[in-house]
Amino acid sequence: xxxxxxxxxxxxxxxxxxxxxxxxxxxxxxxxxxxxxxxxxxxxxxxxxxxxxxxxxxxxxxxxxxxxxxxxxxxxxxxxxxxxxxxxxxxxxxxxxxxxxxxxxxxxxxxxxxxxxxxxxxxxxxxxxxxxxxxxxxxxxxxxxxxxxxxxxxxxxxxxxxxxxxxxxxxxxxxxxxxxxxxxxxxxxxxxxxxxxxxxxxxxxxxxxxxxxxxxxxxxxxxxxxxxxxxxxxxxxxxxxxxxx
Amino acid sequence: xxxxxxxxxxxxxxxxxxxxxxxxxxxxxxxxxxxxxxxxxxxxxxxxxxxxxxxxxxxxxxxxxxxxxxxxxxxxxxxxxxxxxxxxxxxxxxxxxxxxxxxxxxxxxxxxxxxxxxxxxxxxxxxxxxxxxxxxxxxxxxxxxxxxxxxxxxxxxxxxxxxxxxxxxxxxxxxxxxxxxxxxxxxxxxxxxxxxxxxxxxxxxxxxxxxxxxxxxxxxxxxxxxxxxxxxxxxxxxxxxxxxxxxxxxxxxxxxxxxx
Numbered sequence: 001x002x003x004x005x006x007x008x009x010x011x012x013x014x015x016x017x018x019x020x021x022x023x024x025x026x027x028x029x030x031x032x033x034x035x036x037x038x039x040x041x042x043x044x045x046x047x048x049x050x051x052x053x054x055x056x057x058x059x060x061x062x063x064x065x066x067x068x069x070x071x072x073x074x075x076x077x078x079x080x081x082x083x084x085x086x087x088x089x090x091x092x093x094x095x096x097x098x099x100x101x102x103x104x105x106x107x108x109x110x111x112x113x114x115x116x117x118x119x120x121x122x123x124x125x126x127x128x129x130x131x132x133x134x135x136x137x138x139x140x141x142x143x144x145x146x147x148x149x150x151x152x153x154x155x156x157x158x159x160x161x162x163x164x165x166x167x168x169x170x171x172x173x174x175x176x177x178x179x180x181x182x183x184x185x186x187x188x189x190x191x192x193x194x195x196x197x198x199x200x201x202x203x204x205x206x207x208x209x210x211x212x213x214x215x216x217x218x219x220x221x222x223x224x225x226x227x228x229x230x231x232x233x234x235x236x237x238x239x240x241x242x243x244x245x
Numbered sequence: 246x247x248x249x250x251x252x253x254x255x256x257x258x259x260x261x262x263x264x265x266x267x268x269x270x271x272x273x274x275x276x277x278x279x280x281x282x283x284x285x286x287x288x289x290x291x292x293x294x295x296x297x298x299x300x301x302x303x304x305x306x307x308x309x310x311x312x313x314x315x316x317x318x319x320x321x322x323x324x325x326x327x328x329x330x331x332x333x334x335x336x337x338x339x340x341x342x343x344x345x346x347x348x349x350x351x352x353x354x355x356x357x358x359x360x361x362x363x364x365x366x367x368x369x370x371x372x373x374x375x376x377x378x379x380x381x382x383x384x385x386x387x388x389x390x391x392x393x394x395x396x397x398x399x400x401x402x403x404x405x406x407x408x409x410x411x412x413x414x415x416x417x418x419x420x421x422x423x424x425x426x427x428x429x430x431x432x433x434x435x436x437x438x439x440x441x442x443x444x445x446x447x448x449x450x451x452x453x454x455x456x457x458x459x460x461x462x463x464x465x466x467x468x469x470x471x472x473x474x475x476x477x478x479x480x481x482x483x484x485x486x487x488x489x490x491x492x493x494x495x496x497x498x499x500x501x502x503x504x505x
Contacts, residue, residue, distance in 0.1 A: 032330035037320040116332040184321045240295045244318040244333070 019160040026155070027172050029180065034116040038109070039181030039243035040174055041228050044235035052186050056196050059175055063203045065225040066106065070149045071170040072211040072220040073097040075163045077153025079215055087130055094150045096217035103229035105236045107147070109245035114148040121155045128158055163212040171204035181243060255347035257288065258454040259338055260447070261327065261364035263355040263391050264375030269401040271299050273375055274352050276434065278308035280444045285349040285451075288341035289314040290334060292326050292356040299354055313345060323356035331368040338368075350451060360389040366461030371450055374464070376420075377401040382411040385420035392420065394464025397428045397446060404433040 029035055042050075045058060073093055080089040101107050122128040131154055134143055149170070156166040179193050214220060232245060262270045271291075278287055287309055291299040297316035304311040317337050319326040326334055334353060342348045353369055355362050364372045374391035376384055379402060385392060392398060398420050406413045413431055420429045428446060432439045453459040 030329075032332055034330060034333040034336075036322040036325050036330060037318050037333050039320070112333075112336065115336055119332065119336070181320070239297065239301075241318060242295065242321045244320070 017160065019162070019165065022159045023161050023165045023169060026152075026159075026161075027169055027176075029176060031120070033120055034113065035173070035177060036180075037244045038113065038177050039185070039245065040177040041106075041232055041235075041245065042178045042181045043185060043241060043243045044231035044238070045228070046182075046185055047238075048231055048234065052182065052188065055178065055182050056199065059178055059196070059200045060203055061225055062174055062178070062228065063171060063200070063207045065223045066101070066228060067171060067174045068207050068211060068223060069097065069100050069221055070110075070147075070174075071167040071207060072214050073100075073147070073149035074153035074156065074166050074170050075211050075214050076217055076220060077150045078157040078161070078163060078166045081154050081157035087133075090131060090146065090150050090154060093153070093217055094145075094147050096220050097147045097149050100220065100222045100224070101147075101229075102224060102226075103232045105232040105245060106229060108236075109232070110147040110149070111145045112244070114146040114151040115143065117148060117151045117155070118146060121151065121158075125155065125158045128154055163214075164208050167208040167211050168204060171207050175200045175204065184242065254339075254342050257338070257342050257348040257351045258371075258451050258459075259351050259353060259369045260450070261353050261355065261369035261372035262375065263327070263362050263364060263372060263395065264399070265360060265380065268375045268377040268380060269399075270354050270375050271302050272434070273373065273399060273401065273432075274354055275303055275306045275308050276440065277352060277443070277447065278303075278306075280440060281350070281447060282309055286345060286347060287313065288338070288345060288348050288351040290337045290341070290351060290353045291316045292319050292323055292334065292354060294319065294321065294323060294356045299356075313341065315341065319356055324362050327353070327355050327362065327364045327368060329365070331365050334368055350447065360384075360387075360391065361466075363391045363395065363464040363466075366463050370454055370459055370461045371396040372464070373397045373399055375399045375401055378403055378406045378411040378413060378416065379409050381409075382416045382419075385416050385423060388423045390464045390466060393423045393425075394462070395427075396450075396462070397430060398424060399443075400429065400431045402433060403431045403439070404435045 025031065040062065042055070042058065046052070050058060073096060076096070077090060077093040080086070080093060083089045098107060101110070118128065118132050122132045131146060131151065132143065152170060153166060156169065161169070175197050179197050182188075183190065183193055235241060235245060262274055264270050274289055278289070281287060289303055289309060291297065291303065291314070293299050293316060300314050300316040303309065303314045315337055317326065317333050338351050338353065341351055353364070355364065363374070372395050374395035374397070376392065376399065378400065385398070385400065400413065400416055400420060403413045417429050417431050430439060430442055430446070432443060434440070450459060
């Protein structure tokens with residue numbers, strides 16, 4: 001990004017709480033973090049037999065498994081962001097998410113999204129820079145890997161989102177990723193798509209309620225969706241795909 | 246200096262290759278790899294509509310180590326991936342720079358499906374736009390942001406001109422007129438002087454990049470156009486200014502957008 005235009009730095013203004021506004025900004029699909037390359041597993045699901053009309057069920061399963069785990073990790077990361085040894089704390093949360101995510105394909109997809117998210121967020125909110133710092137020596141000259149949950153949790157803490165806003169952001173992002181991908185893969189009446197997204201709101205809020213009070217990594221649920229993980233693995237080996245994952 | 250000090254990874258010159266399907270973008274990249282691969286450290290990123298079709302073509306061409314050729318998925322948004330959200334391409338470029346350090350040039354191929362896709366200057370330092378004679382002699386005259394504003398316009402497959410009834414000289418003249426003097430290269434794999442010109446352009450651009458004098462320019466979302474008063478505006482700078490009639494103009498290199 002050596003273009004002559006340097007990114008303006010967002011500075012919080014005393015006395016105004018813009019967290020609700022920023023949560024909309026972060027939830028917007030136009031946020032340049034590469035979300036358009038993701039289908040949240042829907043592309044392999046559809047190519048392995050899921051029918052379009054089952055997309056609401058697919059959302060429900062995700063919101064009580066992989067997405068809940070991600071939201072829980074983000075909530076814990078948010079809560080720990082202000083601790084002193086913050087990089088070590090974030091690493092603990094990252095590891096907790098990682099050992100709950102059996103599929104390497106899902107971990108890779110999250111790492112890539114975490115990188116692009118952090119690349120953007122650390123430019124806009126420089127206090128996130130410690131997460132982006134490369135190890136100074138040894139074999140660790142590559143940029144550190146962070147799952148998206150940790151990056152979003154840290155960003156949420158930095159911009160002042162509360163735990164519920166943080167979990168909702170993860171849930172909303174997942175729903176919209178699936179539905180936008182469905183519209184690309186098997187176009188149908190967009191009003192139906194939006195009605196599915198609206199209906200998923202109840203499940204998102206139920207998920208938010210389940211994870212909002214979590215404080216420790218031990219409390220992060222370990223519910224998985226083996227079928228989704230299997231499809232994710234198959235997707236990495238296909239030669240024809242529109243979406244990265 | 247610490248024992249395990251790692252020098253910063255060299256930032257490569259990033260060159261975009263855009264243009265309609267079938268005009269020879271992948272072949273151009275294969276040609277550049279063949280011509281420059283021994284003296285320069287190269288990398289290639291492809292942006293296929295369907296995953297790694299172009300990457301596989303390039304790997305099978307055998308002109309560059311297969312691991313230096315990577316595909317980026319675009320989620321059916323090939324324009325977005327090279328223009329308004331370049332994040333996935335930037336990560337892929339930086340991975341190549343890291344994994345094969347030092348890398349001199351990374352070529353980024355668009356998953357172009359029409360005449361309007363061009364690269365953001367946030368992703369590439371300079372860009373080619375590729376047309377071919379088989380697409381018809383009038384394509385260059387019709388214009389478009391890539392044709393008029395890309396750093397180099399390639400008129401490809403000139404050896405086919407006699408078979409498709411195209412006057413290459415006229416096509417190049419039309420293109421040059423639409424481009425305000427920017428480089429046009431009439432190219433054929435069977436025409437060594439044209440290949441030498443292409444090769445030299447890359448080397449000159451790399452030298453300018455290293456000297457710090459290369460300034461990435463946006464070809465713009467639209468081609469230059471005539472105003473109601475009949476005056477065609479082409480601005481070389483990226484200036485934004487307000488005219489006396491209160492219209493706000495944003496000027497890319499040759500591109501011209503305004504909101505009244």
